Amino acid sequence: MKTKTWTLTRRAALSLAAGAMALSAAATMPGGAAVAQDDPLKVGFVYVGPVGDHGWTYQHDKGRQAVVEKFGDAVKTTYVESVPEGADAERVINQLAQSGHDLIFTTSFGFMNPTVKVAKRYPDVMFEHATGYKRADNVSTYAGRFYEGRYPIGVMAGRLTESDTIGYIAPFPIPEVVRGINAFTKGLHSVNPDASVKIIYVNSWYDPGKEREAAETLVAQGADILVQHTDSAAPMQLAEEKGLIAFGQASDMSQFGPNAQATAIVDDWSDYYIDRVQAVMDGTWESQDTWGGLNSGMVQLSDFGPKVPEDVAKEATQIVKDIESGDLVIFEGPIKDNAGEVRIAEGEAASEEDLLSMDWYIEGIDAQLPKN
Structure with missing residues (x-):
């Protein structure tokens, strides 16, 4: 796709x-x-x-x-x-x-x-x-607006996980990354509220060694799906080795995980x-x-991998269309943070300023946001 x-x-x-x-x-x-x-x-x-x-x-x-x-x-x-x-x-x-x-x-x-x-x-x-x-x-x-691509892959992860544990490899706790984690989790919990997201920050955009180590730790903690906001193919390669599912970052990484990659968020x-x-x-x-955003062509979802059932592919495709048309607004209230505070009121959507300054995890993420 x-x-x-x-x-x-x-x-x-x-x-x-x-x-x-x-x-x-x-x-x-x-x-x-x-x-x-x-x-x-x-x-x-x-x-x-x-x-x-x-x-x-x-x-x-x-x-x-x-x-x-x-x-x-x-x-x-x-x-x-x-x-x-x-x-x-x-x-x-x-x-x-x-x-x-x-x-x-x-x-x-x-x-x-x-x-x-x-x-x-x-x-x-x-x-x-x-x-x-x-x-x-x-x-x-x-x-x-990479977060727009992370919502549908969150939905896909919610459908595909068997352990209900998702591993997320993050670079730095900055608004871009936090936005993506929140959008992913929102998509995940829209179809699988029992699933959890475990997050490891590697404090680097590109460090294959650290990324692989983080991926190994997450797998040891029960993750059967790996998501990354870092740039090397190391997590994808590990997923391929262990027979797991992963999502590529920034480019189509299927050459590193022909069986593992479910799809990738591709920057164009x-x-x-x-x-x-x-x-x-x-x-x-x-x-x-x-x-x-998704309707501009700047970021795309790559073709779906072999482990993605047809119904999940169809659902993700429709979600992308809904985001493109504006029928689905990812950060539309009511949305609480993971301390229970209402961050986006019912009937309202996050403003550009809200999105660009996002420094809180949404409800359902059982972790504290590190200080950048």
């Missing part, structure tokens, strides 16, 4: 040295073909993880490749991978701006302040920051990147904020 959505916040790093190597290497197009055109539009991408993470960064780089495929020699793209959030990011972003890039995409939440700082120095350069909230005349923001940045590059070429680029 290929449906549609668009995501928030990112990632943690490997080494600036590796990023610098990618910067010099990426002066050629994918496949090594050099750009051969007078004054092509120079477009830069800054990644928090490696392009081979098969998750968040992998999907952003597929978006970059779509730009190259669309515009050919009219663009020259550069990417820097595995850039740590913080001072190192500012240096990399500044280097791209200083070296004549016309448009720069910075693809992690922790790149927000560095992006804004550099943008002040280069008012003629356009910047696009993924998952942030700070904008300027030459800084746009964009993200996806290609159309957005192409549109924003076209806007710069046309001279129509303006600062804006984009937060797309």
